[in-house]
Every structure is written in structure tokens, then in C-alpha cells.
Amino acid sequence: MSVPQPPEPIPGARLLFSLDPAVSHLNHGSFGAVPVGVQRAQQRLRDEMEANPLRFFTQGLVDRIAHTRRHLAGFLGADPDGSALVGNTTTGVAVVLQSIGLRAGDEVLSTDHGYGAVSLAIQRECRRTGAVSRVLPIPLAATDEQIVQAIRAGLRPGRTRLLVVDQLTSASARLFPTAAIVGVAREHGVPVLVDAAHAPGMLPTPVAGIGADFWVGNLHKWAYAPRGTALLAVAPQWRDRIEPLVVSWEQESGFPARLEWQATLDYTSWLAAPAGLFTLRSLGVDRVRAHNAALAAYGQRVVGDALGVPPAQLPTRAGRGCRCVSCRCRPARAPASTPRRRCRPGSVSGSPPRWR
Numbered sequence: 226m227s228v229p230q231p232p233e234p235i236p237g238a239r240l241l242f243s244l245d246p247a248v249s250h251l252n253h254g255s256f257g258a259v260p261v262g263v264q265r266a267q268q269r270l271r272d273e274m275e276a277n278p279l280r281f282f283t284q285g286l287v288d289r290i291a292h293t294r295r296h297l298a299g300f301l302g303a304d305p306d307g308s309a310l311v312g313n314t315t316t317g318v319a320v321v322l323q324s325i326g327l328r329a330g331d332e333v334l335s336t337d338h339g340y341g342a343v344s345l346a347i348q349r350e351c352r353r354t355g356a357v358s359r360v361l362p363i364p365l366a367a368t369d370e371q372i373v374q375a376i377r378a379g380l381r382p383g384r385t386r387l388l389v390v391d392q393l394t395s396a397s398a399r400l401f402p403t404a405a406i407v408g409v410a411r412e413h414g415v416p417v418l419v420d421a422a423h424a425p426g427m428l429p430t431p432v433a434g435i436g437a438d439f440w441v442g443n444l445h446k447w448a449y450a451p452r453g454t455a456l457l458a459v460a461p462q463w464r465d466r467i468e469p470l471v472v473s474w475e476q477e478s479g480f481p482a483r484l485e486w487q488a489t490l491d492y493t494s495w496l497a498a499p500a501g502l503f504t505l506r507s508l509g510v511d512r513v514r515a516h517n518a519a520l521a522a523y524g525q526r527v528v529g530d531a532l533g534v535p536p537a538q539l540p541t542r543a544g545r546g547c548r549c550v551s552c553r554c555r556p557a558r559a560p561a562s563t564p565r566r567r568c569r570p571g572s573v574s575g576s577p578p579r580w581r
């Protein structure tokens with residue numbers, strides 16, 4: 226099988242990042258990579274903070290955070306006053322789980338495409354409250370209709386208190402039909418939390434039109450924000466019930482300030498996040514998305530070739546900056562063309578996720 230050439234790099238893009246050029250960075254999705262200009266913007270904010278900490282924290286920081294949130298929410302298609310900045314998707318998930326008032330006998334439904342740490346959070350909250358965690362198996366190659374159908378069949382109205390689904394799944398690289406899933410859950414009166422860790426930057430306005438009760442996504446992956454920047458969007462009927470993990474001085478201000486003000490923290494990652502959007506827009510959001518999708522398609526072909534999976538059998542529906550190669554069993558011996566074998570030790574940075 227012949228593997229096509231990789232897509233041409235976006236001119237100048239490599240210079241925007243401080244990634245080690247001796248390493249092939251195959252995994253942007255786990256921890257992102259912060260462009261140099263965004264690192265500098267954050268450093269300038271840190272300089273400001275260190276020049277006069279008292280002024281930085283006590284004069285206008287709450288407003289600056291709110292202003293930043295409005296900017297980021299606009300990019301994501303979220304209601305700026307119905308969203309809150311949080312440190313990461315894991316935190317947003319924990320906030321939702323502890324705010325919905327689970328009780329003994331309740332059930333939290335999720336799918337086996339969910340992210341491991343989110344599953345652990347669900348399990349812990351269920352242990353703490355006496356609720357039950359149930360995980361629906363969804364086949365890797367299920368169509369959108371089959372996914373919606375499986376979820377419809379899996380809901381237990383009156384018992385299922387929360388459905389947790391991913392917008393873009395981590396290990397299996399699927400784009401779930403989130404709006405349709407939310408529609409079905411709503412018919413059954415079940416609130417939905419969408420884990421959209423990968424959506425900001427990868428999907429245009431990923432919050433808009435879904436209608437989820439809760440949606441949380443990271444800007445520190447595909448939207449070039451400094452690490453520790455995520456947005457939690459909450460439907461109006463839930464906002465008064467949302468409680469922060471840590472109670473601090475803005476508790477009485479209600480949602481979203483009570484969630485955003487988490488005592489003495491370094492808030493500069495949030496304040497510098499708009500610089501990440503600026504970088505993305507300067508490169509061209511559509512151009513970056515198309516390039517990432519082409520790179521992922523190329524990587525899929527390379528891995529498929531190494532594993533002996535013909536191109537016609539590769540899952541084709543991704544069209545995003547992530548792809549999967551389904552391979553039921555480990556090849557008896559690694560083929561000579563395995564990408565890792567072509568590279569010097571330590572020159573590739575990536576960690577294939579495990580699914581099932």
C-alpha cells in the first residue's frame with residue numbers, strides 16, 4: 226500500500242510555537258501547545274501582577290475575568306452571562322456532578338467512549354451519594370442514528386438523573402451527534418452534560434444549537450489558550466443551583482462569578498486566552514482546521530498502512546483533527562514500516578489512547 230505525502234505545513238506556523246523541532250509532536254489534543262505570542266502575553270500579565278499584586282487582585286480583576294469570558298463565550302457560541310471560566314474540563318464536570326443533587330437510587334448514564342478521568346469523577350460522585358453509574362456500550366463504527374437510538378434505549382426516565390456524552394470523543398475520535406442526543410434526552414426529561422474538551426477551536430461555535438443543560442470545553446487544546454482555560458456553559462434553569470468546588474469571596478454574587486473567583490490563583494491564563502484566539506484567527510481558523518484534518522487523515526493512512534488496514538477499511542467520517550484506525554488485534558509482529566521504527570528513539574512524542 227502506498228501512503229500519500231503529508232500535507233504542506235502552513236507557512237510560518239512552526240515559528241509561532243516553541244515546540245522542540247527535533248521531536249514529531251503527534252499529540253496536540255492532550256495538553257495543547259501554547260503559541261509564543263500567547264506565552265508572552267501571559268508573561269506580561271504576570272509582570273503586571275508581580276509589580277503590584279494588591280492592585281492586580283483587588284482593582285478590577287473580577288471585571289477583567291468577566292470581560293475575557295464574554296470574549297471567549299462569543300467565539301464558542303455560548304451565552305456570555307450563562308457561562309463561567311473554569312480551570313479545565315475535569316473541573317467543570319466535577320462542578321456539575323456535585324451541583325445536580327444526586328441521591329441514592331439515581332443513575333448517571335454515560336457511554337464507553339467517555340474520557341477516563343470523567344468516568345472516575347462520575348463513579349466517585351455516585352459512591353458519595355448512593356447513585357449508580359451506568360455505562361452504555363456504543364460500537365466504534367455506529368452511525369449517528371445508531372448512537373441516538375442506543376442512547377434513547379438506554380435512558381431510564383425517572384431514574385437517569387444525568388446523561389454525560391462527549392462532543393468529540395477522546396480515544397475513539399468520534400464526533401457524536403450531540404444536538405440529536407440532547408433532543409432525545411429532553412423528550413425523556415433527562416439533563417445532559419456535554420464533555421466538549423476538544424471542541425473549542427476544532428468545531429465552529431460548538432455550544433450554539435445543542436441546547437445542552439451543561440457544556441464544558443477546553444480552550445487550552447485547539448484554541449491556543451494557556452493551560453488552565455475552560456468554559457462551562459449552563460442552561461438558565463440550572464444556574465442558581467451551580468455551586469463552586471471552592472467557596473470564596475464571590476459566593477454571594479451568584480453564577481458565574483462565584484465559580485470564577487476561586488481565591489488566590491494565577492488568573493493570567495484566562496486573561497491571556499484571547500491572545501490564543503487572535504493567533505488562531507491570524508492563521509485562519511478554517512485553514513488550521515483543514516490542515517489538522519488533512520494531517521490526521523495522513524496519520525491515519527500511515528498507521529493503517531503499518532497495521533495492514535487497507536485505506537477502504539479506514540473509518541472515513543472524522544473530517545476533524547483527530548482520526549481513528551480500528552484494529553481488532555495486535556499484529557503478530559510489528560510491520561517493518563511501523564512509523565516508530567522509522568524514527569530515532571525519543572524523536573516522536575505521542576501516546577496512542579486505549580479504548581476498551
Ligand SMILES: Cc1ncc(COP(=O)(O)O)c(C=O)c1O
Nearest residue numbers: 255313314315340395420422443
Ligand atoms: C474528552 C475529554 N474530556 C476531558 C478531558 C480532560 O481535560 P482536562 O485535563 O483539561 O480537564 C480530556 C483531555 O484530553 C478529554 O479528551
